[in-house]
Amino acid sequence: MRFALAWSSLRRHGTRTLLAILGVAVAAAMLLDMVMMSTGLRESFRELLLSRGFQLRLAPKGTLPFDTDATIENSSAIVATLRSNPRIVIVSAVLGGTIHIPLGDRVVTSATLGVDPAVQGDYELLSGRDPLGPNDIAGNDDFLRATGAKMGDTLEVATGYDPQLRTYAGSRRLVVTGRVRFLYGAANQLATAMRLETLQEMGGPDRRDDASLFMMKVRNDSEVESTRDWIEKTVPGVSAISTSTALAQVDQRLSYFRQLALILGTVSLFVGFLLVTTLMTVSVNERISEITVMRALGVSRVHVVQQIVLEGIFITIGGAIAGLGLGLLTARYLNGILSSFPGLPVAIDFFLFQPKAAWMSLGLLSLSGIAAGIYPSYRAASLPIATTLRQEAIA
């Protein structure tokens, strides 16, 4: 009966109820987006780091991978040292660089990675084959589009452009063998991959044994930190970064972001709470005589409160469900804008839907809906019956 009474009370002012639900939906959507954003970027980054199973990365001392143009010398010796540790099962050295492809009166410039195609963790092959040979190159869609190259085409590829002399340090004819997607590539970024040795050779004598990064798979997850410690002690001039230390650094860099999300999320929750409280207060004030008569008829205070709280819960749950859809839609739209930010891997999601986070935010909102109904209903249910009826009759 309380359920029916609560439902019919809401239907009595259908437009007002609908507007309240929409208001709560907007607050719920914002709350959900903020919760998704506060954890999404970190989780997305973690998933990206672990996507190919590499738990450890080695970068030049004091830097993050590809944070600077700095490289690590004597890479082959480092690879040999790393492979001597039985806990390290795969080592993948990577050299980053820039290539230039003169095409008539224009030059297409692209990022490139020198990798060991057999163990690389930087790209996934979409069609064709890996650049296994010394004169092979694979490119992403943006690169292939910009150069107009097709599978099997040969390109004149140069590196080490000197802007003073307008010359290149090295040049080579490479055959396009594959179409790839780079896991860490930014939006609209032209990118290619070739064998590590090829890129080292094209970089001239100074870069013959350089690497920008080493990625490693460790036998067991539990051995990652001890392996990281071993590398720090054994290999000088490098920073060994495990997924957890990388995430700690990301956390540090994202702390302002999370604070912003927390503040906006709290504001959304508060707005939802105020909205439902206001509506409940107005609704209860309109029904003081009905509530007082219910009390006179023998309806307990608890049941009056329950009925009005139920109304608040209906509104909140209705708003939360609508807000879930609205939040996911806006998150998708905003993610599209933020993910195209220059320099950020396109695979990073700013808003990552996590059921736990969604339930948490909707749960918080539902709790606020319950809290919103308690005060006005308890106040109304506690009014002195005789006095209130007399005042209502006079009014």
Place this chain on the structure above:
Amino acid sequence: MNVVEAKDLARDYHLGVEYVHALRGVTFAIPEGDYVAIVGPSGCGKSTLLNLLGAIDQPTRGSVNIRGNSVAGMRDREATEFRLRNIGFVFQRFYLMPTLTARENVELPMSEAGLGRAERGERARELLSYVGLGHRERHRPSELSGGEQQRVAIARALANKPAILLADEPTGELDAKTGAEIIGLFGQLNSDGTTIIVVTHDEDLASAARRKIHMRDGLIVDG
């Protein structure tokens, strides 16, 4: 056997800066099955007395016993439960729940008392038939006339088979013809064994009662 016994019943309250002695100490008893009209000028304490009998207000002094239960001094929870099981209220302005149908309005006190859906539905239909509204059970208050609404309110008051039916100006909002129908219904109810206490200015309603209690300045002056 007396269903109502009031002894030295007094009620004072503040009205702004004034201290009003609404009831100054009234003593009376009402036997089971009686039909009593409380009459008197406005402000004489009729409604205050009815509120005390109905356990929706507490006396400043004195005692009220309904079917042997002392109403004065009951806590809110006890008083609420007591009203649910023992008191039927009929108000001047009907006060039906506007969003519920006639039948649902009658079911409301039974639902609170814990009756099952089928049982309370059946009893609500019986009560609506009793007050002559069997054909209007699905109508909402806004679709009913004033007299019909008051009939629904009477059916609601009888829902939990109360010890007494308290009515505060039940014909006050009705025209003469409809008021006469309600007076007739009260007479029928009393003939069927319901104890009725009615507060009224309506001479016809008061005359229909078996007994009149006249009040003036917070005291019973006759009856």
